[in-house]
Amino acid sequence: MDEVGRVIEIKGNMAKVEVAQKEVCHKCPSASFCKLATGDSRIIEAANEIGAKVGQLVKIEIGSGNILASAFLVYIFPIIALLIAGGLTQWISSSQNMAIIIGMSAMAFSFLIVRSFDKRMNKSRKIRPEGLSYVTQDFSPEARKLIPTVKEIVSGG
Numbered sequence: 001m002d003e004v005g006r007v008i009e010i011k012g013n014m015a016k017v018e019v020a021q022k023e024v025c026h027k028c029p030s031a032s033f034c035k036l037a038t039g040d041s042r043i044i045e046a047a048n049e050i051g052a053k054v055g056q057l058v059k060i061e062i063g064s065g066n067i068l069a070s071a072f073l074v075y076i077f078p079i080i081a082l083l084i085a086g087g088l089t090q091w092i093s094s095s096q097n098m099a100i101i102i103g104m105s106a107m108a109f110s111f112l113i114v115r116s117f118d119k120r121m122n123k124s125r126k127i128r129p130e131g132l133s134y135v136t137q138d139f140s141p142e143a144r145k146l147i148p149t150v151k152e153i154v155s156g157g
Helices: 023-027 064-093 096-124 150-155
Strands: 002-011 014-020 041-047 057-061 131-134
Touching: 002 041, 014 057, 064 096
Parallel strands: none
Antiparallel strands: 002 014, 002 057, 014 041, 057 131
């Protein structure tokens, strides 16, 4: 998946890129729970291997493997934890109430594991956008929101 955005900050060899919100996000059933669906844009951090400068339009490549791995961690892993813990507790103790309590506790604990894993992945930069490339021309409506108008360029803001 490719995203087009404007570089807003450079820190070392990393670039913070403001990416316009896609129309699809607003139609998603999970939009009210997803922090990506809030606002008109979001910030993505990517390796600045091309030496992009603040204000330049760039294309960010986000591998589909990264998206699938992240979705699995956030959505599937907690459900698996709930089912396994609840099932094992039901099998061992034959108490449905205990199975519910242990299953829900395992699910809550799995969210803590996911959060810890997310922090570690952000530090190690393993699940990150794969790179930047320059944009010479883009006609998507989402990206047009990021292109400054002549008035903004002349006024400096």
